[in-house]
Amino acid sequence: MTDEFPRPMIELTIDDVPVRVPAGSTLLDAARLAGPDVPVLCYSDHTHANGLCRLCVVEVAGRRGLYAACVTEAQAGMVVHTRSPNVVRARRTILEMLDASVDLSESPELQALLHEYEAEPARFVGAELRQPPLLDDNPFYVRDYAKCVLCWRCVQVCAEDAQFTFALNFGQRGFHTQIDTFFGRPMTETTCVFCGQCVGTCPTGALRGKREFLLAQGVPAGEVLALTRRRKDKKKG
Ligand code: SF4
DSSP states (O other), X not given: OOOXXXXXXEEEEXXXXXXXXXXXXXXXXXXXXXXXOOOOSSOOTTSOOOOOSOTTEEEETTSSSEEETTTSBOOTTOEEESSOHHHHHHHHHHHHHHHHHSOOTTOHHHHHHHHHTTOOTTTTTTOOOOOOOOBOOXXXXXXXXXXXXXXXXXXXXXXXXXXXXXXXXXXXXXXGOEEEEGGGOOGGGSSOOOOOHHHHHOSSSSEEEHHHHHHHTTOOHHHXXXXXXXXXXXXXX
C-alpha cells in the first residue's frame, strides 16, 4: 500500500550497510531492507508489534541497553548492530530461558534458533517447567499451554489484528500466567467462532487442529474422522 502523503526518507546504517527508509519505519523494517536476518517471535507480518519477546533486540551505537527492533523507530544517522556480542548473548539467554520453562519441541523455528545461537540446554538446569493440562474443550482444536511462549499472537489475531472476536486474553499471574478465555470458560461458551486464525499464527504448536493432534497421537485416520464428526454433531444437537 502506498502512503497518501509520501513520507520523507531518512538514512541510517545497519551492520555497516547504509540504508534509506521512510521516516516512521522501525529498525526491523530497516534491517530487513539492509539484509540481516533479525529473529522475531512475538511479532509476525500479520500482527502489531509489541516488543514482548525481545528476540529482535539490536544495539544502537552511543546508546545504552538493547532495543527491540520491532517497536523502535529508525532515526536518521543511527548506527545499528544486529549481531554484536551483546545482542547475540541476549538472544541466546532469552532462548535458553524459554527452553528451560516451556516445551519447544514442536517449534521448528525456535529449534533452529536454539541451534543457531548455540543455546546451552543445561544453562538453567533445575528451572521449573510450565506444565498446565492440555485443554480439549471443542471439536476443532486443542490448547496445550505447556508449549506456549506467551507471544500474544493468538490473542492479537482473535482481537483487533484480524477477527475482532475477543475470545482470548491472559489468565492467572506470574509463573502461572497463560492464555485463557474470560473467566476460564470452555471455548464453546465464549465468543470464539472457530476461525482457526489463532492456530495458524501460533509459532510453537501450542494450538493444534484436532485432526492433526489426533493423528499425531497415533489415532487411525478413519477413527479421527468419526471422532471429529461425532463431536461436531453433538455440538449442533
Ligand atoms: S498459544 Fe501460541 S500464539 Fe498463543 S501466546 Fe501461546 S505460543 Fe503465542
